[in-house]
Amino acid sequence: MHPRSCKSVPVSRSITACLLVAALAVAGCSGSSSNDAGADRDCITDFDANTDYFPDKSTITDATGLAITYHKSYQVLTVKEPAPGAAPASYVLVRCGAPTPKLDGALADAPQVEVPIRTMYSGSTTHLPAMAALGAADAVTGVSTTDFVSTPQVRSRIDEGKVTQYAEAGVPNVEKVIAGRPDVLVSDGMDDPSYPKLQQAGIDVLADADWLEASPLGRAEWIKFFGALTGHEKAATEVFDGIKRDYNAVAAKVANAPKTNVLLGGIENGTWTMAAGGSYFGRLTRDAGGDYPWAGDRSTGSLRLSIESVIDKQRTADAWILSDMTATSLDAVYKQDDRYRVFTRPAERAWNALKAVNASGGNDYWERGVLRPDLVLGDLSAILHPDLFPDHDFEFYLRLPVQ
Known part of the structure; x- marks a missing residue:
């Protein structure tokens, strides 16, 4: 038995x-x-x-x-x-x-x-x-x-x-x-x-x-x-x-660098969805040396914001980290909602976590990225502070081609 x-x-x-x-x-x-x-x-x-x-x-x-x-x-x-x-x-x-x-x-x-x-x-x-x-x-x-x-x-x-x-x-x-x-x-x-x-x-x-x-x-x-x-x-x-040692090393490297104004998220069901400052991605953004108008909101979920308020405060952001898990080009982003075209400056440095998608649609960002936040932080820090990471090999993020 x-x-x-x-x-x-x-x-x-x-x-x-x-x-x-x-x-x-x-x-x-x-x-x-x-x-x-x-x-x-x-x-x-x-x-x-x-x-x-x-x-x-x-x-x-x-x-x-x-x-x-x-x-x-x-x-x-x-x-x-x-x-x-x-x-x-x-x-x-x-x-x-x-x-x-x-x-x-x-x-x-x-x-x-x-x-x-x-x-x-x-x-x-x-x-x-x-x-x-x-x-x-x-x-x-x-x-x-x-x-x-x-x-x-x-x-x-x-x-x-x-x-x-x-x-x-x-x-x-x-x-x-x-x-x-x-x-x-x-x-x-x-x-x-x-x-x-x-x-x-x-x-x-x-x-x-x-x-x-x-x-x-x-x-x-x-x-x-x-x-x-x-x-x-x-x-x-x-x-x-x-993992903790490497995460903290990356965070320390950008700690004294000027903050990069970054646009987060995108339009979903008529409102702009963005990570709150106290959320998982909000903390990653902060530790990567990023800043945005809602970073002080310490709630741990997503914020639902009016599109107009985001346009007003973020149209001149220095970079854009998308949350859309399908868009591999800015053209695909604009086809979803024409109002995205307003964000001409952040679109010059628009990134999406789609580099590690397998043939069946599984995204390693949501798999290995959870265990390895040090690697995610490395990607984000290189996006927001490219001068500090000139030879960075991206694990999860790819840059959307500029139109």
Whole structure:
């Protein structure tokens, strides 16, 4: 009997899981499964209650929505807002080979997941660069949509037929997930009616809500979420520390340079949409040495502004960072709305994050760029201060041809 085929769940859930799997012509609660992927793990063979089985511990410094605590043979991973407006969720990650901990209070009903995991279904492409950076890409056996994946290690697994697409049209296929029997399904930080069904069937659903972080480094630090799942805490810390070091080095390089007046965003549904100063992109812009009239707005979302107010204040901006994810030329921009033609000066230095789009339409800016804000900041700093970065090799941004 495979030790993880029925997982550490209450008996009623375990029986439900096996019945559902059997109904799908899967190997019930015995035999091998896709969970054999990445099965070589350093598990506890002679448990000692006094031994600390997590010698490498993660410390959260920049992420505000993630917490990790350690308890010798298990760790508690807490996501403070697993979906917008949702109550905090905690997951008990038990080192393989250790006995199931008897917990009470808030953790009595928390999912218990044996780690390191061997297989994972991923609800967002933002998870994949982190898994690759940790050397754990082989554990990815399912993704919501294969077309948008850019991470080479996962892309090759897709091409080899080793990765299942489980959410056609964005809707998770419950039967397909249960048939795949991943150790965990990591969500995209949004709620879905399929998740309770999966949990009832013994599939642990964990929320990765990195996108709710307003800080670029805060989002990148969620690599430690995957470090906890895969047993690569040390590597996760080393990768993040390197990203943070490089990010701060770029920010320091432009810190004393004159600010560049930059136009952000574009017209959407009759209004101008622009990143607020306290938002993820607003912070990137500020750290890249950019300034704009609404940079002082410390809200963390997008601003909806009248087109007239933007024309009045920004028609003479020195550069333009578009948010349109399709326009590869100014002509394409003008065809969308003729009022864009007013911005003749910023159009001379108009840039869009479309350099890293794959053949299926997936944009690595929204994938690797989330883990590597240092690279995004490098691009933005080179756009706003080309004199300081004369030989910069752009990762994500391309300049729109001047008409």
